[in-house]
Amino acid sequence: xxxxxxxxxxYRLGSVEVPALCGISFRIERGEVVAIMxxxxxxxxTLMNILGCLDxxxxxxxxxxxxxxxxxxxxxxxxxxxxxxxFVFQQFNLLPRMTVLRNAELxxxxxxxxxxxxxxxxAEAILSAVGLxxxxxxxxxxxxxxxxxRVAIARALVNEPALILADEPTGNLDSRTGAEIISxxxxxxxxxxxxLVIVTHDPAIASKAQRVxxxxxxxxxxxxGG
Amino acid sequence: MKFYRLFLEALESLNANxxxxxxxxLGIVIGVAAVIAMISIGRGAQSSISSQIESMGTxxxxxxxxxxxxxxxxxxxGSAGTLTLDDxxxxxxxxxxxxxxxxxSNFAQVVYKSQNTRTRLMGxxxxxxxxxxxxxxDGVFISVDDQKARSLxxxxxxxxxxxxxxxxxGVVGQKVRLNGQxxxxxxxxxxxxxxxxxxxxDQVFIPLxxxxxxxxxxxxxxGSSVISQITVKVSSADVVDQVVNDATLLMRARHETxxxxxxxxxxxxxxxxxxxxxxxxxxxxxxxxxxxxxxAVGGIGIMNIMLTTVTERTHEIGLRKAIGAKxxxxxxxxxxxxxxxxxxxxxxxxxxxxxxxxxxxQIEFSGSTIxxxxxxxxxxxATLFSxxxxxxxxxxxxxxxxxxxxxxxxRYE
Numbered sequence: 001x002x003x004x005x006x007x008x009x010x011y012r013l014g015s016v017e018v019p020a021l022c023g024i025s026f027r028i029e030r031g032e033v034v035a036i037m038x039x040x041x042x043x044x045x046t047l048m049n050i051l052g053c054l055d056x057x058x059x060x061x062x063x064x065x066x067x068x069x070x071x072x073x074x075x076x077x078x079x080x081x082x083x084x085x086x087f088v089f090q091q092f093n094l095l096p097r098m099t100v101l102r103n104a105e106l107x108x109x110x111x112x113x114x115x116x117x118x119x120x121x122x123a124e125a126i127l128s129a130v131g132l133x134x135x136x137x138x139x140x141x142x143x144x145x146x147x148x149x150r151v152a153i154a155r156a157l158v159n160e161p162a163l164i165l166a167d168e169p170t171g172n173l174d175s176r177t178g179a180e181i182i183s184x185x186x187x188x189x190x191x192x193x194x195x196l197v198i199v200t201h202d203p204a205i206a207s208k209a210q211r212v213x214x215x216x217x218x219x220x221x222x223x224x225g226g
Numbered sequence: 227m228k229f230y231r232l233f234l235e236a237l238e239s240l241n242a243n244x245x246x247x248x249x250x251x252l253g254i255v256i257g258v259a260a261v262i263a264m265i266s267i268g269r270g271a272q273s274s275i276s277s278q279i280e281s282m283g284t285x286x287x288x289x290x291x292x293x294x295x296x297x298x299x300x301x302x303x304g305s306a307g308t309l310t311l312d313d314x315x316x317x318x319x320x321x322x323x324x325x326x327x328x329x330x331s332n333f334a335q336v337v338y339k340s341q342n343t344r345t346r347l348m349g350x351x352x353x354x355x356x357x358x359x360x361x362x363x364d365g366v367f368i369s370v371d372d373q374k375a376r377s378l379x380x381x382x383x384x385x386x387x388x389x390x391x392x393x394x395x396g397v398v399g400q401k402v403r404l405n406g407q408x409x410x411x412x413x414x415x416x417x418x419x420x421x422x423x424x425x426x427x428d429q430v431f432i433p434l435x436x437x438x439x440x441x442x443x444x445x446x447x448x449g450s451s452v453i454s455q456i457t458v459k460v461s462s463a464d465v466v467d468q469v470v471n472d473a474t475l476l477m478r479a480r481h482e483t484x485x486x487x488x489x490x491x492x493x494x495x496x497x498x499x500x501x502x503x504x505x506x507x508x509x510x511x512x513x514x515x516x517x518x519x520x521x522a523v524g525g526i527g528i529m530n531i532m533l534t535t536v537t538e539r540t541h542e543i544g545l546r547k548a549i550g551a552k553x554x555x556x557x558x559x560x561x562x563x564x565x566x567x568x569x570x571x572x573x574x575x576x577x578x579x580x581x582x583x584x585x586x587x588q589i590e591f592s593g594s595t596i597x598x599x600x601x602x603x604x605x606x607x608a609t610l611f612s613x614x615x616x617x618x619x620x621x622x623x624x625x626x627x628x629x630x631x632x633x634x635x636x637r638y639e
Contacts, residue, residue: 054548054632075552082550093545093636097242110550114228155549 001162001195002028002051007060008218009046020046022218023060028211030162031193033186035206038215045167047215048199052085052165053077065162082110086156088185090168092148094140094155100127101136104154111159119158126154130184146177153184164188166198170205182208227555229562236563239535247567250531254571254615255578257521258608262579264517266598267586268510274596275502279495281418281426283359285324286495287469289317289456289477292488308481308489310450311434314351316480317458320472322465327354328453330437336382336430337403338390345386346429347404349437349453357459358426365398365413368433372412376435380404381413385427404432405441466494524571525615532564532623543627544635553628560624561617568616572609579608 009021020043028034038044049055050062053069056077062069065084072080086107087093094103101120104127108119127136130150140148149169156164166185170178182198182205189196198205206212214221227235240247291309314328327350334347354360355367363384372379380402387394390402394414401408409432418426432441438451445452460469474492481489536543543556551559583598 049633052548054636075554078547078550078552081548087548089636093541093548095542095545097238106546107549109227109231110546110552110555114231116228116231159550 001030001032001065002026002197003061003063004051005061007047007050007057007062009043009050009055010058019218021050021057024215024218024220025060026213026220028195028197030195031189032211033189033196033198033209035209035212036197036199036215037201037203037206037212038221041217042215043218044199044215048165048167048197051163051197052087053080078110079112082107083159084162086159086161086164088149088152088156088164088166088169090171092140092145092152092172094148094151096139096141099137099139100132100143100151103140103151104158106155107159123154123158126157127151130154144177145173146180149173149177149181150184153181153188157188161194163195163197166196168199168201170200170202178202178205227558232558232562233566235559236566239539239563240566243535246531250527250567251571251574253524253527254521254568254612255524255575257517257524257615258572258575258612259579259582260517260520261514261608261611262576262600262604263582263586263598264513265510265604266579266583266600267596268506268513269601269604270583270587270596270598272503272506272510273599275506276499278426279499279502281359282495283357283457283459284495285460285463285466286357287458287460287466287473287492288495288498289313289458289473289490289492291454292490307445307452308447309453309456310447311453312448312450313477313480313490314453314456316476317456317473320458320469320476322461322469324459324461325353325356326459327351327357327457328434328455329354329457330434330454332437332441334404334430334441336386336390338400341390343386343389345383347437347441348429348431349434349441350431351434353459354431354457357457361416363394363414363416365411367413368431373433373435376439377433378407378409378436379412379432380409381415381431382411383415383427383429383431384417385425386430387414404430407440463496466496470494521612521615525568525619528564528567528616529619529623531567532560532620533626535563536560536623536627539627540630540635540638543630544632544638547630547632548636556630557624557628560627561620564620564624565613565616568612568619569609572612575612576605576609580605 005025006023007021008023011018036044050057101123105119105123132150188194314326318326330349332347336343352368352370387397391397397411397414400411460466470492477490580600583600587598
C-alpha cells in the first residue's frame with residue numbers, strides 16, 4: 001500500500017540546508033492503522049506532507065498504491081491527492097462560506113467527472129453515515145468542533161480514498177469529542193478496511209494504533225517500521 | 227469544473243463580500259457608462275450635423291469670398307468684399323448647373339405689432355427656392371418681378387412665423403417691419419426641423435435687390451454689387467467635383483488670381499459634411515478615449531481587489547489544492563470571479579450609459595438638442611471590452627493564486 005524507501009527531505013533556508021528527513025524507510029499495508037509520533041521538529045509534518053503528496057521528497061522513493069510519487073508533476077500530484085488520499089486536519093479546514101454539504105462534496109468537484117448530482121448524493125450519504133444528516137444545510141461556523149471534524153472526515157471519505165491521513169485530528173477538540181472522532185476513524189478502518197495514518201502527540205491515541213512510527217531528528221527511532 | 231459551477235462559486239464568494247464587490251463593480255460601471263454615453267453623444271452630434279447640412283438642399287456647391295490679406299495679415303474667411311452679382315451670372319453659364327442663387331445675409335429685428343424677434347435676414351434671388359430645397363407652407367416665394375422691382379416683400383421661416391403670429395395660418399398678407407421698414411409677408415416656409423446655429427426655420431428671405439438697396443448697403447466691387455455667397459445647385463452628385471473645378475477656374479480667371487492666392491473659395495456641400503463629421507468623429511474618439519481611461523482605472527480596481535482576495539484566501543487555496551484542485555482549477559476560479567465583477571459592471575454600465583446619453587439628449591445647447599445614437603455595437607463593444615478588462619486584470623492575481631504551493635498555503639494563517 002505505502003512503501004517508503006530511503007526518503008530524505010532537505011529545506012533550503014537561504015544558503016543553509018536544513019535536513020528534515022534523513023533517509024527513512026517503512027511499509028504500511030492496506031487496512032493498517034499506523035500512528036506517527038515525534039516531537040515538533042522531528043520531521044513528522046514533513047513526512048505527513050510527503051505521504052499526502054502535498055510535497056515531493058528530495059531523494060528516495062515513495063510508492064502509493066503501486067505508483068511512484070517521486071517523479072510526478074504538480075497536476076499529477078493533485079490528481080493523486082484527489083483520488084487516493086483523504087485529509088483530516090487539526091484545524092478542520094472547512095470553507096466557512098459554504099454549507100456542510102458543499103464542503104463535503106468539494107473533492108468531487110475536482111475529480112474531472114463533473115457529475116454534480118451523483119456527487120451530492122454521495123456527500124449526503126456519507127454525512128448521514130457520520131451522523132450529520134440534519135446539519136447538511138448549516139454553515140461550518142454553526143457547528144460544534146466535533147461536528148466540524150466529522151464534516152472534514154466526510155469530505156476525506158467522499159472520493160473513496162485508499163489512505164486517510166489525519167494530522168492531529170483531536171488537537172482542537174476536548175478529550176471526550178476527541179475520543180468520539182478517533183473511534184469514528186477506527187470504526188471506518190474496521191468496517192471498510194481503510195488504511196489510516198494518524199499523526200499525534202497523544203499516547204492514548206497512539207496506543208489504539210496497530211503500529212507506531214516514532215520520529216526523531218528526521219530518522220525513525222524504533223528501527224525499521226517499528 | 228463546469229463553467230456554470232465556477233460561475234455559481236464566483237457569485238457565492240463575491241456575495242460574501244458584498245460591499246467590496248459592489249464598489250469594485252462601480253468602478254467598471256462608471257467606465258462603461260462613460261464610454262457608451264460619450265460615443266452615443268458623439269455619434270448623435272455627428273448625425274445631427276450632417277442632417278442639418280443636408281437639410282439645406284442637395285448637390286450644392288458654395289462659392290464664398292476668401293479672406294483679405296493686407297500687408298501679410300490674413301483676416302477671417304469670407305471677409306473680402308470681392309464676390310459680386312456678375313460672378314453669379316458668369317457661374318450660371320457653366321455646364322451641369324440647375325440653378326444659381328446669390329445671397330447676402332445679415333441679422334435683423336422683425337416686428338409684428340407688439341411681437342418681435344431677431345433673426346437672420348437673407349437677401350436671395352428667386353432661384354434660392356430650388357437651390358435651398360425650400361418648401362412653402364403657404365403663399366409664394368420671391369419672384370423674378372419682386373427681384374426686379376425691389377419689392378418690399380418677405381418670406382418667413384416657420385419658427386419666425388411661429389414666434390410673431392403664434393402659427394403659420396393667416397400670416398400671408400400681413401405686414402411686418404424689418405429694421406423699421408414695412409414688408410408684406412408673401413409666403414411662409416414649411417419647417418425643416420433644423421436646429422442650432424444652422425436652424426433653417428429661423429430666418430427670413432427678401433429679394434436680393436431689395437436687401438442690397440435698402441438693408442445691407444450697396445458696396446460695389448468692379449462695378450457690380452457685392453454679395454456674401456453664391457450657391458450653385460448641380461444636376462447630379464456625379465458632376466459635383468467637375469463643377470467645383472470649373473467654378474474655381476472660372477472665378478480665378480475673372481478675379482485674375484493665381485492658385486494659392488485666391489480671394490474666394492469653392493466648396494461642395496459634400497466636403498462641408500465631410501469636414502464637419504470628421505470633427506465630430508475626432509471628438510467621439512477623443513471623448514471615448516477619455517472615458518476608456520476611467521474603464522482602465524476600474525480594471526485596476528478589480529486587480530487590486532482580486533490580489534487582496536487571493537491573499538485573504540490563501541488558506542482556502544491550499545485546502546482546495548490539498549483535496550485535488552489543479553492549477554487550472556484555481557486559475558479559472560479567480561479568473562471567473564474577476565470577469566463576473568467586470569461583466570456585471572459592464573452590463574449595469576451599459577444601462578447607465580444609455581440613460582446618461584438620453585439625459586444629455588434632453589439638455590438644450592443654444593436652442594438645439596443632440597439626439598444620442600446608442601448603437602447595439604457600442605453596447606456590445608463596451609460589454610465585451612469590460613469582460614476583456616476583467617480577464618486582463620484578473621490574470622495576474624489568478625496566476626498568483628494558482629502558483630501557490632499547497633503546503634505553504636495551508637500553513638498560512
